[in-house]
Structures are given as C-alpha cells and as structure tokens.
Amino acid sequence: MALFVGKCILPRRLRNSSPDYSNRTSPKLSLLVDDGAGGQRPRQELAIVSGKLAAAAAEFLEEFVPASQRHLVVEAIKRAFDQHGSRKDRHKVRLRFLVERVGLEAFRELYREQLDQPVRATQSQNLALRWVREDELPALHARLLRLGLADSQPLVLQHLVACTGASTCRLGICLSRELATAIVSTLSRSGLDLDRLGPLRVNISGCPNSCGRHPLGQVGLAGAVRRVNGRLAPHYTVLLGGHLEEGKTSLAAVKGTIPAGTVPAFIERLLAAWLQSDQRHDWSAFLEAQGEQFAWEPLAPY
Numbered sequence: 269m270a271l272f273v274g275k276c277i278l279p280r281r282l283r284n285s286s287p288d289y290s291n292r293t294s295p296k297l298s299l300l301v302d303d304g305a306g307g308q309r310p311r312q313e314l315a316i317v318s319g320k321l322a323a324a325a326a327e328f329l330e331e332f333v334p335a336s337q338r339h340l341v342v343e344a345i346k347r348a349f350d351q352h353g354s355r356k357d358r359h360k361v362r363l364r365f366l367v368e369r370v371g372l373e374a375f376r377e378l379y380r381e382q383l384d385q386p387v388r389a390t391q392s393q394n395l396a397l398r399w400v401r402e403d404e405l406p407a408l409h410a411r412l413l414r415l416g417l418a419d420s421q422p423l424v425l426q427h428l429v430a431c432t433g434a435s436t437c438r439l440g441i442c443l444s445r446e447l448a449t450a451i452v453s454t455l456s457r458s459g460l461d462l463d464r465l466g467p468l469r470v471n472i473s474g475c476p477n478s479c480g481r482h483p484l485g486q487v488g489l490a491g492a493v494r495r496v497n498g499r500l501a502p503h504y505t506v507l508l509g510g511h512l513e514e515g516k517t518s519l520a521a522v523k524g525t526i527p528a529g530t531v532p533a534f535i536e537r538l539l540a541a542w543l544q545s546d547q548r549h550d551w552s553a554f555l556e557a558q559g560e561q562f563a564w565e566p567l568a569p570y
C-alpha cells in the first residue's frame with residue numbers, strides 16, 4: 269500500500285486505489301494498495317508525501333509501512349499537521365504547505381515524533397500507555413490512583429463506548445453520552461455481578477451514523493426518533509450480537525426500537541437474563557441457544 273499525500277486537508281478524505289506509482293500527483297491523500305498483482309513488484313506498503321505543488325510528483329515519506337501500522341501513520345501525519353500546520357487561511361489549510369515550509373526531512377521527523385507518542389487513544393475510548401517497564405508499574409499505578417484514573421471497574425463498564433451525541437453533534441438525535449452515564453449508574457446500582465459479564469461491549473451512537481460503532485457492539489444502540497401521541501420523542505434502535513474478531517467479524521442485528529428513557533432498565537433486564545442463563549459465559553452462545561424470542565423477551569415491556 270502506498271500512502272500518497274498530495275495537497276490534502278488531513279484527515280478529511282482518504283482514498284484507496286490500485287497501485288499507480290507513476291502517478292504521484294493525486295490531489296488527495298490516497299492509499300495505494302499494492303497487492304503484488306502481476307508480480308511486478310513485491311507485495312509491500314509504501315508511504316508517500318508530496319512537498320510540492322499539485323503538478324509535481326509526490327515524494328516518499330516512508331519506504332515501507334505494514335498494513336497493521338497504516339492507521340497509526342495516518343493519525344501521526346494528522347497530528348503533525350494539527351500541531352505545526354496553519355488553519356488561519358483556509359486556502360492554505362493543506363499538508364503540502366507545511367511540507368513546503370519545513371522541508372520533507374523536517375516533516376518526516378515531526379510526524380515520527382507523533383508516531384512515537386507514549387499515550388494512545390484506543391477504539392474502546394480508553395488510553396493505552398506504551399513502553400512502561402514492568403518494574404515501573406507499581407509507581408505508575410500509584411500515581412494514576414492519586415489522579416482518580418486507576419479505579420477498578422467491571423470490564424463491561426470500562427468498555428462502554430459512546431459517541432459525542434446530540435449535545436455537541438449537529439447530526440445527533442439522542443444524547444448518547446448521557447445515556448452511557450445512565451447505563452453505568454443503573455448497572456452499578458443493579459446488584460448484578462458485573463464482573464461475571466466480562467468484557468461485554470455496549471456501543472452507543474446518537475444517530476444511525478456509526479461513530480459509536482454500534483453495529484459492532486454485542487449490544488448496540490443507535491439514536492432514532494418516533495412519534496408518540498403526536499409528538500416526536502427520542503428512541504434507540506437496539507442491535508444485538510455484533511462480533512469482532514479478525515476474519516470473523518459480523519455486524520449486530522437490529523431487534524427493535526425502544527424509548528430512550530427505558531434503555532438503562534432494558535439493558536439491566538437483558539444482562540440479568542443472560543447471567544441467569546446456562547450460557548452466561550458466552551454472549552453469542554446465549555443469543556444462539558436461547559433464540560431470538562428469549563433474547564428479545566426483556567424488550568417485551570417496552
């Protein structure tokens with residue numbers, strides 16, 4: 269794959285295309301996927317950045333980027349641009365202006381600094397601290413405790429993901445972050461043995477867009493709106509059974525729509541049903557073995 273950065277505004281658009289190493293004047297940030305077809309070149313991934321005008325050929329940023337590192341490289345380039353590029357003049361909000369100003373070599377260093385950051389945000393909205401030596405762990409843990417960042421929580425609460433929602437997102441329908449808080453509060457007070465739930469993923473999006481990754485949640489919730497007694501009222505579409513595993517990922521299935529205010533109680537009832545079932549160690553097995561009817565039963569009151 270080649271990462272081709274022309275006069276792009278990062279990270280607005282990425283474009284995947286077949287390998288065309290002769291054409292490096294693409295005006296957008298492009299990922300050129302080299303699948304080795306035709307045996308013309310070994311299967312590999314390359315990163316390219318243009319430091320020149322659109323008419324000029326782009327230059328290599330990296331000779332080789334493995335597929336597993338692709339998103340990290342893109343993110344590091346974006347952060348380098350965020351910190352060192354200019355957004356004052358909208359006509360100059362382009363990566364190439366930064367590269368032209370500092371030079372390709374200096375830009376390479378800037379982006380590599382970002383690549384090597386010791387803290388990374390994870391897809392489950394947690395932070396990953398990198399390169400901590402084992403003998404430093406107790407001191408680090410003590411410091412995090414002092415900051416209130418090391419409280420032990422059941423995994424189901426730690427893995428709960430919510431998008432920004434309607435409180436700040438103009439596309440949002442429902443208040444997804446507030447729902448996440450309500451779910452945490454309800455489950456914490458429920459008396460359920462939450463540790464037995466393991467790392468169950470509950471994903472919440474404030475609208476049908478998937479910023480909260482609800483189609484991948486084992487329990488997915490997507491903001492919706494329904495008319496009740498002639499008035500529009502916030503609801504959530506409920507999805508169950510998303511599976512996340514390399515080569516075996518499958519999307520959750522839509523099960524129905526319930527009023528937003530009833531979601532925390534619904535989640536509590538559903539998880540209680542799972543814990544009482546014979547398949548309490550395996551969410552997928554619970555959904556499969558108990559069938560649609562049983563899995564959906566806790567929704568009946570709503």
Ligand code: SF4
Nearest residue numbers: 431437440474475479
């Ligand atoms: S899922 Fe919808 S509400 Fe949430 S951030 Fe995306 S667009 Fe906004």
